[in-house]
Amino acid sequence: NAGVTQTPKFQVLKTGQSMTLQCAQDMNHNSMYWYRQDPGMGLRLIYYSASEGTTDKGEVPNGYNVSRLNKREFSLRLESAAPSQTSVYFCASSWTVSYNEQFFGPGTRLTVL
Amino acid sequence: GENVEQHPSTLSVQEGDSAVIKCTYSDSASNYFPWYKQELGKRPQLIIDIRSNVGEKKDQRIAVTLNKTAKHFSLHITETQPEDSAVYFCAASTTGTASKLTFGTGTRLQVTL
Numbered sequence: 626n627a628g629v630t631q632t633p634k635f636q637v638l639k640t641g642q643s644m645t646l647q648c649a650q651d652m653n654h655n656s657m658y659w660y661r662q663d664p665g666m667g668l669r670l671i672y673y674s675a676s677e678g679t680t681d682k683g684e685v686p687n688g689y690n691v692s693r694l695n696k697r698e699f700s701l702r703l704e705s706a707a708p709s710q711t712s713v714y715f716c717a718s719s720w721t722v723s724y725n726e727q728f729f730g731p732g733t734r735l736t737v738l
Numbered sequence: 739g740e741n742v743e744q745h746p747s748t749l750s751v752q753e754g755d756s757a758v759i760k761c762t763y764s765d766s767a768s769n770y771f772p773w774y775k776q777e778l779g780k781r782p783q784l785i786i787d788i789r790s791n792v793g794e795k796k797d798q799r800i801a802v803t804l805n806k807t808a809k810h811f812s813l814h815i816t817e818t819q820p821e822d823s824a825v826y827f828c829a830a831s832t833t834g835t836a837s838k839l840t841f842g843t844g845t846r847l848q849v850t851l
Contacts, residue, residue, distance in 0.1 A: 665843060666843060667843040667844050670838055670840075675835055681836070683838060684840070715781065722834075722835060722837050722838065723831075723835075724770050724789065724833060726784045726787070727784070727839065
């Protein structure tokens with residue numbers, strides 16, 4: 626089992642460019658999440674999908690969109706990247722949203738110039 | 739929404755000593771409190787969690803205590819070892835279909851020889 630995988634591992638964008646971060650899990654989990662991690666800020670939830678077919682905003686959703694493509698895949702899109710979106714992005718999954726361990730992917734380091 | 743505060747932000751202990759990290763939360767409805775460990779350049783991983791119906795939980799050298807009245811919970815690591823050096827995050831959540839984890843800002847623990 627690969628667990629949670631993310632692509633790409635690193636990305637450099639120019640302001641205004643768009644890109645999609647991909648995430649997939651092979652644990653048959655129902656719930657998936659996207660976080661960003663900034664120095665001194667901890668992990669902040671961008672969007673989550675409690676189950677296939679649903680998505681909800683987290684703490685910092687502005688500037689992002691998500692798609693739960695199927696049960697395995699959950700993508701994060703930046704339509705017009707800004708320097709403030711420079712961060713490390715983690716995807717995670719869990720069996721359900723309640724009381725369950727979240728398994729994280731390896732992260733994507735994004736720099737917006 | 740939930741707010742989780744974590745202290746200290748950095749902690750240095752000598753090998754063999756104990757380390758304590760403290761968190762407070764704001765939402766009295768929160769009832770699930772996990773702790774994640776993130777080694778340098780790696781993904782966060784769950785190390786221990788506690789539900790609101792218990793006051794303490796132990797797993798070998800780590801333990802977590804919860805005081806629901808005061809709305810705070812703590813991570814205790816005894817007999818620290820160099821491999822305990824990492825960033826530790828506390829988190830809190832309610833349960834139900836809309837529940838989501840709110841993370842603290844992290845504590846960088848350095849275990850020195």
